[in-house]
Amino acid sequence: MEIAFYGDSFIDINDKVVPIDERGHQFGDGVYEYVKVYNGTPFLLDEHLERLEKSATKILLQLPYSRNEIKELIQEGLQRSSLKDADIYIQVTRGIAPRNHLFPKNTPSQFAMTIRSGKVLSNEQREQGVSVMILEDERWANCYIKSLNLLPNLLAKQKAFEQGHGEAILARNGYITEGSSSNIFAVKDGVLYTTPATNRILHGITRAAVITCAHQLLIPFKEYDMSEDFLLHADEAFITSTSVEVLPVSKIGDVTLSTERPVTTALANAYRALYEQDKTRA
Template structure:
């Protein structure tokens, strides 16, 4: 990935090399903040409203108040794309922390939140979409408020690294055998034409692509069932797939070294990916 030179910081635009915050910064020292990663296709922000709505839900959940409205944040990010003349596939990373203040655990008074955003190029994972990916299962060791998209990602980082160390794309997390989600994705099981996934409780992050997939299922008359499945259910699945802003609808073909069905991407995940591409107005691309 390559980072674009102009960033947005505190509602203004500047060169990325000029961004500085004091070392006593609550996002850095406490993980006291939230973030969003929004997919960009040829300079177009995808699922923009869903991401900004979720940003404000996360801010409310940890009691950070920013001066900007949703529409003002959207305007700033749109201008950020324009100022960088971005016409490629990529992402915008947006982060808001409680601000810079003397290091104390309680909320500091009269502190202005720190907010910044930057752009990076990011190619689509066409090979994974076409051929599927391998995964492993791990115990979910995260906190109880995963619905907040907070900066506290160490358990996610460790899970993803464990998966990568075993040559896998993702780690499917579970609590005592009950599947929640993945390290950085939502996960779905398909059985007898029905799509199952964990309910949108505080134990998972309600992904923006997950919300889109629910919409696609309704449009395609595919039952979308918010019902948790178990690790034992996985190897009885007809299909599995995961979703995220960077993964799109990504088929899972192997879990813990065992193939899902015949080890090939399934029909339902293919239909949902087609719906995703249509919704995101993506051009057809040939995998090389």
């Protein structure tokens, strides 16, 4: 059963509860996280909650619950839902107050969470990979904050979709930043590359886990400002995110990449082994 939590209680996921003066609704004034659950175990939960705390701090938002209290809410929600494989979405906003650009005073922040059946990519989708296109990065300067302000991401994703692609890879001044909802990696001459974790990109939890896997597999790795041309001439490329895990890129615009993906496959298997270990502990 899919379930939700809003304010201070669990509710039916179809209940309409967000007031018109909710600042997340009015201004996008909030932050969020998305956690994958495998066999009842939220994967890399501490890493996700640490990033939620950092994002909240950067926008001067006080979380209404401690990390341990959020963990308890997640566990209670999973028990109520009886879902073993789930997608958890957490959102925290600056609360409910009459519309004003200034922060409201003495207004408690609002916590929302949904627990839904986990989305799974088929083996065929993973084997086929994803086609992407490069678009100009028109987002704000602090993309490392996981804020609710995703309109530029949505526009890029939609444009890519309308032109037959599954993801938009964003570039700023000719250099690759990340995907509209993913991080991007490239492989050239056996070396793994990805954009440095600066304010220009989201510091992906899956991104960090894949880098750890690369070190464990002794795959040479560099954080590197990749030009568009560098990506187009990569031997392999793949995107990472909580939802797609490690997904090979089959095509970049009109450029088709090789179906021989030894590094991508090794990293995908290593990442899968991480959450399989968590599943066995559940």
